Amino acid sequence: MSKPYVYLTRKMPQNITDQLAAACDVGMWEKAEEPVPQHILKEEMKTADAVFCNVSDVIDKDMIDAAEQLKVIATMAVGYNNIDVKAAQEKNIYVAHTPGVLTETTADLTFALLMASARRIPEGIDVIKNNEWGAWAPFFLTGQDIYQARLGIIGMGRIGEAVAKRGTGFDMDIVYHNRTPKKEAEQRLGARLVDMDELLQTSDFVCVMTPYTKETHHLIDKQAFDKMKSSAIFINTSRGGTVDEEALYNALKNGDIRGAGLDVFENEPISADHPLLSLPNVTALPHIGSASETTRKKMAEMTANHILQALRGETPDYIVKE
Numbered sequence: 001m002s003k004p005y006v007y008l009t010r011k012m013p014q015n016i017t018d019q020l021a022a023a024c025d026v027g028m029w030e031k032a033e034e035p036v037p038q039h040i041l042k043e044e045m046k047t048a049d050a051v052f053c054n055v056s057d058v059i060d061k062d063m064i065d066a067a068e069q070l071k072v073i074a075t076m077a078v079g080y081n082n083i084d085v086k087a088a089q090e091k092n093i094y095v096a097h098t099p100g101v102l103t104e105t106t107a108d109l110t111f112a113l114l115m116a117s118a119r120r121i122p123e124g125i126d127v128i129k130n131n132e133w134g135a136w137a138p139f140f141l142t143g144q145d146i147y148q149a150r151l152g153i154i155g156m157g158r159i160g161e162a163v164a165k166r167g168t169g170f171d172m173d174i175v176y177h178n179r180t181p182k183k184e185a186e187q188r189l190g191a192r193l194v195d196m197d198e199l200l201q202t203s204d205f206v207c208v209m210t211p212y213t214k215e216t217h218h219l220i221d222k223q224a225f226d227k228m229k230s231s232a233i234f235i236n237t238s239r240g241g242t243v244d245e246e247a248l249y250n251a252l253k254n255g256d257i258r259g260a261g262l263d264v265f266e267n268e269p270i271s272a273d274h275p276l277l278s279l280p281n282v283t284a285l286p287h288i289g290s291a292s293e294t295t296r297k298k299m300a301e302m303t304a305n306h307i308l309q310a311l312r313g314e315t316p317d318y319i320v321k322e
């Protein structure tokens with residue numbers, strides 16, 4: 001009997017392909033840093049039993065409908081907004097993802113962005129590299145205090161809570177907005193559930209940690225920026241689509257808010273001439289929230305495991321249920 005066929009959309013380490021090859025025929029896009037073209041992915045998906053993908057692969061209804069024997073779409077990510085989950089479920093195809101394993105690493109990066117933006121670290125680095133460091137000056141590169149400031153978290157889920165926990169170490173006053181109250185987190189973190197307006201109007205740091213859905217598309221728009229304090233710093237490590245980037249640009253440019261720390265963008269990779277990148281009060285990173293070596297290895301292992309589980313006829317440990 002022939003082995004099932006798994007297609008990997010990026011080059012993966014040998015231990016991952018070896019693990020899969022013990023049970024499957026393995027096909028792989030041989031580049032680690034370049035995504036597989038959509039038409040090749042669609043072609044591969046027609047005959048694959050399993051797909052090992054990531055945040056940059058768009059897996060739409062057309063591709064899913066064309067798949068003849070696909071059993072699982074396993075993404076090496078917790079976010080799955082790039083996959084048409086409904087279309088997969090209609091064909092009884094599992095969509096598996098990697099929650100939890102990347103929570104602390106992503107929270108570290110979120111807090112790093114918050115600190116870098118508040119204390120203007122990228123600007124300081126530029127000053128030194130450009131040989132612009134003059135005499136010590138009383139108000140040179142003055143930033144914003146983090147300790148005892150108010151941290152507003154929109155989307156108090158796994159990562160939101162882990163960011164809040166870091167905030168408690170800085171004695172921050174934590175407020176959050178979620179559709180479901182998180183009583184246990186409130187007690188553990190001293191956090192308070194507030195409505196969106198109060199969060200926007202009173203927070204020193206506004207941090208978005210929701211998934212990207214129809215409901216969260218441009219959740220942070222012009223009206224939201226208008227409500228924020230002019231000293232507020234906006235942090236986004238969720239998905240670019242949760243924010244209206246034009247409104248963000250205008251808010252930063254007009255001084256309606258003080259700064260932004262961004263790990264995600266509506267179009268990734270963002271083009272170097274994007275207006276947002278011309279602003280000194282933007283700290284931008286290339287979607288590296290979960291990018292520690294240990295965490296990425298765990299995510300890859302978990303993804304391979306989900307595929308093997310599905311191909312054995314088991315339900316993968318973490319499937320998306322919508």
Ligand SMILES: NC(=O)C1=CN([C@@H]2O[C@H](COP(=O)(O)OP(=O)(O)OC[C@H]3O[C@@H](n4cnc5c(N)ncnc54)[C@H](OP(=O)(O)O)[C@@H]3O)[C@@H](O)[C@H]2O)C=CC1
Nearest residue numbers: 079106155156157158159178179180210211237238289290
């Ligand atoms: N930059 C990066 O590299 C990374 C980015 N991410 C992003 O972070 C997201 C969150 O991950 P994780 O914390 O594990 O997910 P969770 O599902 O644990 O948390 C998401 C939270 O958002 C809340 N939420 C959902 N919709 C809304 C809404 N409309 N308004 C307010 N709150 C809402 C949910 O609560 P409720 O439904 O009750 O409102 C939930 O508490 C991922 O979906 C992904 O997009 C994740 C990892 C790395």
Ligand SMILES: O=C(O)C(=O)CO
Nearest residue numbers: 055076077078079290
């Ligand atoms: O897991 C995710 O959703 C990411 O964005 C990458 O880790």
